[in-house]
Amino acid sequence: MSPLAGWRRGPKRPAAVAVLVALGAWCTSSCAPSGFQDEAQLQGGVRILASSADAPYAHPGQPVSVGVLAYDGRSPADRSASPMHIYWFPVVCENPALDAYYSCFAQFAHPDGGTFGQVVEDDASTESEDGGVGDSGGADAGVGDSGDSGDSGGADAGVGDSGGADAGSGDSGGSDAGGTEMDADADADSGPGAPVVSTFRFVVPPNAISSHPVVPGTTPYGLLMAFNFACAGQLQLLPLSGNPQAPPLGCVGANGQLVGPDSYVFGYTRVYAYEADAGVSGVNTNPVVDCIDVEGASASGSAAGDAGSLCAGMFQLAGEAPSWTSLPVTIPGCSAGQTQCPHIKIGAHVTPESWEPVANGLHEEIWADYYSTFGTFTHDATLLYDPMAGLIGPPKVTDTEFDPPVGPADGYVWIVVHDNRGGAVWVTVPVHVGP
């Protein structure tokens, strides 16, 4: 083979990948491994569905707010016995080696040999926002300190100025937790659990870009990673093991034992830092969803989009980015014994301006993930914008199909719209399934 055959290995052999992708497409909708629960189904476990930074690409010195959407899909009894909490690492990992999230674990180790947890307990201060949820068992922040929220920080607070996340440094903290809950108390004892949104704020350090190694083939950037835990229990420090991926934290239940995968999620969000003059490579905003399509649904109130607009026939949204909500919709259900159940097309309309240009003549790739507390989807993710081809089609083409359960039933559907550069927003759709 010619020496250039090596190029074709790359991450994968292109030709083989193309064939495999083609075959994978063949299997996507109908060849899921047998017995595996679909990712879109939220029943039975603690899940984080999405996160969104108000500035997926930020500048040095810019404050950033990261919101996380979580959901506890366990039974009401389990939710009551061990409520889910959202914890945030109070410090942001800065420029981990090889841009690998697990390289942050070594960063978090205290330089004197302990773990950052010891230092955090010493340095962390708490302050809850007005109406904050620190007391309501919802979104909490601070490690190992349930019920507290972290430092409010300030506009000048940075996250370490030594090129790494040196926990406990004078400028650390810079984190602020707040959040909102949606009818948590009302749903505590019955029906589906309530989604939880938790927010974390920090300020991009001034040296975020300069302290990142220059990567050939890319515009100079810095990488910041915010870690969070959705934990139905308490956080506990763990000793570092020989596996570089192993995290230094775990979630323990009331019995002091580590809980299973259904009771916690260890998540992270990346925020890139670019200079203001970085060009299109350094500009990235979240996709904008202006309405959703739920075919055959009825909604209370004036939910329909204006006639003649791109949202005509679809449902408008309430709230603000990144957490949008539609008015509750009612859809026909599937009766017991019915063989021909309705398939409800559901999807999001994303504005054309959301399809932002990137370098090299390409644009972003935008897709939607779907989740629900009941029913099933034919596709748990659909492509909305292709980097080269652009808009795949109107919502009627890009929608997934939702198969509701036997009615009457109440639940939620979430549509999370991502772009391939970390931008995201989500829409919560309360759904009532009629008889």
Place this chain on the structure above:
Amino acid sequence: MRARHLGDLASWALALVVLASAPAARAQDPFPKSDPQVSPEARITKPVPKNRPGAAYPKQALDEGIYQSVEVSVLITVDVNGGVSNASVEKSAGHGFDEAALEAAKSMQFDPATRDGEPVAARTRVLYRFTPPPAVLSGRVVTLVGERPVAGATVTVVDPAGGTQVLSTDADGAWRTEGSAAGTYQVAVAAPGMVAHASTADVKPGEEISAIDRLEHEPSAAPPDAGATEQNVQEVEVRGKKPPREVVKRTLEQREIDRVPGTNGDALLSLQNLPGVARPPPLSGFLLVRGAGPMDSQVYVDGTPIPLVYHFGGLASVVPTEVLDRIDLYPGNFSTQYGRAMGAVVDVGLASPKSDRLHALVEVNLLDSRFVLQGPLFDTGWRFTLAGRRSYFDAWLGPVLTATGANVSVAPVYYDYQAILERDLTKRSSLRLALLGSDDRLALLLTSTSSGSPTLTGTVSDHTGFWLSQATYKNRLSDRTDLRLVAGFGQTYVDFNIGSLAFNLSTWNITGRAELSTKIDPRLTMNVGIDIWDYPYSLSANLPPLPRPGQPPPGPFSSQMLRYTQTNSTIFEPGAYVEWEATPWRGTRIVPGVRLDYDKDTAAWDLDPRFVARQDITTSPRTTLKAAMGLFSQPPQPQETNPVFGMSGLTSNRAYQYDVGVEREVTPKVDATLDAFYKQLDHLVVQGLGNTGSGVIYGAETLVRYKPDDRFFGWVSYTLSRSLRRDAPGMPLQIFEYDETHVLTVLGSYRLGRGWEFGARFRLTSGYMYTPQQYGFYDENVGTYSPLQAYPPNGSRLPLFQALDLRVDKQWKLGWASVRAYLDVHNAYNAANVAGISYNFNSTRSSFVSDLPILPVLGVRVDL
């Protein structure tokens, strides 16, 4: 022209054989002398031999040049039990005859002598008459240029006594006569359209002399269709481990390649049945030989590196079997004529076009259709081959993909083409012009995405292909000197896109090879050559960073920051080599050599010394010991030195290879080989770290093969090996991701008669290595889980792979054509083999992914 190398062994196919078990001597038992002490009135019976073991003509006598009838009288005492209690030679004949006779006499058994019915001891005399064993004359007739076998040639053998024997060569060009007396023979070889040749051969008793006669064409005659078999196809040779210059040769006939079950007659896929070759991952097209990685081996077409080997990564070879003449596999310790590789070398040879008349074949099977047209180009003296192949699974795969929601612009399709022009310019020179090409295409728009890898969706397109022109000039400058020149020019293109990922490569392929082989002395040949690669290329790529082996991925594939490069550069790698073939005495071959390579990207020189030795320790049956050692350097891959994806300051990877082995002719039809190998690797390029890697590979492989005859061919191949790597000093030594400890292949094909042939292949191999994963982390930007992978990686192995492939062929010979239909059933008993592991979205559950189930493939072929 006949090549005489009696005693020089430069080109003999067989070594000398000394018959060790000829019926050269018989025991004679005259009446015993009477015993004067016996009463004349007693009834006496003499001892009667129950067995008459002969004695072989002693080797000592042969070595000392004693070639005559010799009698030895042995006086023996037969005891009351009938055994020989004492034996002595009455008159010594020397030269080992006494010992041979005594040994034979002592092994005799008798009904004892009796006196009045009672057994008594008695003495008797046994006479052994030794006759020198007969000699064997054999040989092979081939063409001077191209060395194609000449079937039906007339061989006239005149023995020392003046007797004449007329023989005809078989399809392999072989002839043989046995039972010849020692002495000087006259051998004359003639074939239609070829210049006849006569020579003499001095044969000693018990000696087997074999020679290769190379005939040249008569100037006015069109070369006969040398090498054609009754199936009207050319011979395809697949050689196993082949030290340089035919020191070792494993030849598989075209019939074997075409009939191996489970390979659809694909010549390159058939390599996987040879020892040392591992089963590659599905659709990978990898060549994994003796624990080496897929990028450590090279594939050539008549000495020119081929840009691509398989369509779509492994569906079918880009060069069909029907246009091939041979496939040489060098699993390691290959000649200095090849470089820039640490693993194996595959050199595929294009077949010479037939010259007797126009031939055509058409074949249709499940995957593709092909045609081959070849023959003389009118009366120009040129002969040509024109071949082409196209797949058609796009006809059914396209609609299937569309039904699943994919917008299909171009359904997967491949085609390839070959054109060859060849001419014998003079009696000693020939010129071949060849054009090869291949093209794979695919274009889809996937609108459904996997939530696990959401960016592997959208526009999916692949257009990969090449065209390569090649000119080969051969000239036998003199009886002692051969010249071979090969020039290649072509283009390769790879355009691949998935979503935001893109890889676009265009390269010009300019290669050249020149080799001069000259016999300095009857016992010494020198080969010297140059070998140049020049690849100007243009590359643009938008890809994530290349993964670092041994390290967990930094995040989901879709989360990684893409890197972009636009590069115009040239790969320039010239090389030169020299090699000597020495045969200092009978049965010995020593081949030292050295190769020097330069790489423009590293601006460094690599000097690789190599050494191969063979020694025949017995000649009948032949047993040969062999050993080899050498240094094999491999420059970094282009992506490893690329400023964006790689790093600077790299040097070549290195492998020190050691090999010992034995070859044995178990019977005239069965060969057995056993090789043990050891490789020490260092200066391995590790992505992101540099030349910090090292490794070790060790193992053994064996092949027991039944040589093809009219009815049957088959072999058993087994490899036991272990391949280990270390990414950097201080890091753990890990099992290599492509390690396959056990590889067992048993196959055979039998002609039942009336055009029916039945074949089977059973394979048992170790499972692939994999890295278990478990519940890990959630990448919120992409919306997918990133599993926690076991560390160190590749610590687990999938279950054993086993499969039985069956094949049935039926041929009809019509007056004007030959029609063959076949059914090739892959995985005949539907073994539930495991190809991999599938995890659910958060790696909390897993299941095995099944390999291909039973798969029948039908095909029809027509030869005109």
